[in-house]
Amino acid sequence: MSERVPSLDALSEALQRLPGVGPKSARRMVFHLLERDREGGRVLARALDRALEEVRHCRRCNNLTDTELCPICASSRRDQSFLCVVESPSDIPAVEQAASFNGTYYVLMGRLSPLDGIGPEDLPFDGLDRRIAEGVTEVVVATNATVEGEATAHYIYDRLEPQGVRVTRLAHGVPLGGELEFVDGSTIDRALTRRYSLEED
Amino acid sequence: MSERVPSLDALSEALQRLPGVGPKSARRMVFHLLERDREGGRVLARALDRALEEVRHCRRCNNLTDTELCPICASSRRDQSFLCVVESPSDIPAVEQAASFNGTYYVLMGRLSPLDGIGPEDLPFDGLDRRIAEGVTEVVVATNATVEGEATAHYIYDRLEPQGVRVTRLAHGVPLGGELEFVDGSTIDRALTRRYSLEED
Ligand SMILES: [Zn+2]
Ligand SMILES: [Zn+2]
Numbered sequence: 590m591s592e593r594v595p596s597l598d599a600l601s602e603a604l605q606r607l608p609g610v611g612p613k614s615a616r617r618m619v620f621h622l623l624e625r626d627r628e629g630g631r632v633l634a635r636a637l638d639r640a641l642e643e644v645r646h647c648r649r650c651n652n653l654t655d656t657e658l659c660p661i662c663a664s665s666r667r668d669q670s671f672l673c674v675v676e677s678p679s680d681i682p683a684v685e686q687a688a689s690f691n692g693t694y695y696v697l698m699g700r701l702s703p704l705d706g707i708g709p710e711d712l713p714f715d716g717l718d719r720r721i722a723e724g725v726t727e728v729v730v731a732t733n734a735t736v737e738g739e740a741t742a743h744y745i746y747d748r749l750e751p752q753g754v755r756v757t758r759l760a761h762g763v764p765l766g767g768e769l770e771f772v773d774g775s776t777i778d779r780a781l782t783r784r785y786s787l788e789e790d
Numbered sequence: 791m792s793e794r795v796p797s798l799d800a801l802s803e804a805l806q807r808l809p810g811v812g813p814k815s816a817r818r819m820v821f822h823l824l825e826r827d828r829e830g831g832r833v834l835a836r837a838l839d840r841a842l843e844e845v846r847h848c849r850r851c852n853n854l855t856d857t858e859l860c861p862i863c864a865s866s867r868r869d870q871s872f873l874c875v876v877e878s879p880s881d882i883p884a885v886e887q888a889a890s891f892n893g894t895y896y897v898l899m900g901r902l903s904p905l906d907g908i909g910p911e912d913l914p915f916d917g918l919d920r921r922i923a924e925g926v927t928e929v930v931v932a933t934n935a936t937v938e939g940e941a942t943a944h945y946i947y948d949r950l951e952p953q954g955v956r957v958t959r960l961a962h963g964v965p966l967g968g969e970l971e972f973v974d975g976s977t978i979d980r981a982l983t984r985r986y987s988l989e990e991d
Pocket of ligand 2: 848849850851852853859860861862863864
């Protein structure tokens, strides 16, 4: 049979835009929200409105933030001369799990990918240059352990090494071919400890 | 380190009120919504607002609906004399998967559970009596295949059989101890075909 309740269908479809949510889990979520936790639904709608309204990219490092400078850039407890370069804001929480890291970040908003036509001019390397000019002495490149991530790391080495910056790479320990975002904190800790200079490659 | 972005944290916490969403999947959802699908986030917030505003219980059968009578109660294509009793509105989509069912529903909004102190006076059996009085000739009891669901089925048999109503139960085929909401349509189809009178118990 096919009698439908439009506002339930619309909510189910909207929930299925979330990663990992299919028709069955959307249906469970719909009934949970309407039968057991209407307050949770209201809280979620307001949190979405607020985040969409307030969250932008940090003007210094491209991290997601609801302030002009992200809390990491604004922190006096952070080593501003030690910079970790990542592909995406979603990689930052993974590195933050590593208790040994107290530097700052620069988010490339992508990686070099000649096959997709993405070259150096398509990524914000000018912002990286500005961060370097502010007194960065070491850059640890934490792009993903993929072909594109490795190529991006080498490009950064070639660009920054002549400026006298130490350019390192997360040590092996990050699973090859894996996405950084899903790596556990202790693996990243070890990879940070054993980071090596790209000169050795 | 612990610098936080409050509106991201609030969104992550709100998403974790959804069933099946833990900290890691919430983080993936947050970045997906803010980095890749902001329009999806707006659509979801509006769908939540609309559903929370419009969705209530059908005054006749307790199904979730955004109209006074739910679309199933309002349908002229449905056999209004054949009634399926379920515990929760979330069970209805499961029975709807069964192509052979063209009756209507009554939602008990729970099940009898002496251990939890839930007796007949705590469930809306008066609404069930009103549906019977409208000319229902058969009631198929599709409460869950749990101890409480079975007890509820027998209570319904004892209440309705003296009124001359045929009271049946979904045939075995529904996994014992399982929740109806997660059963596939063909299993429910077979369970409907082999439904048996509670008199045989
Ligand atoms: Zn920043
Ligand atoms: Zn109804």
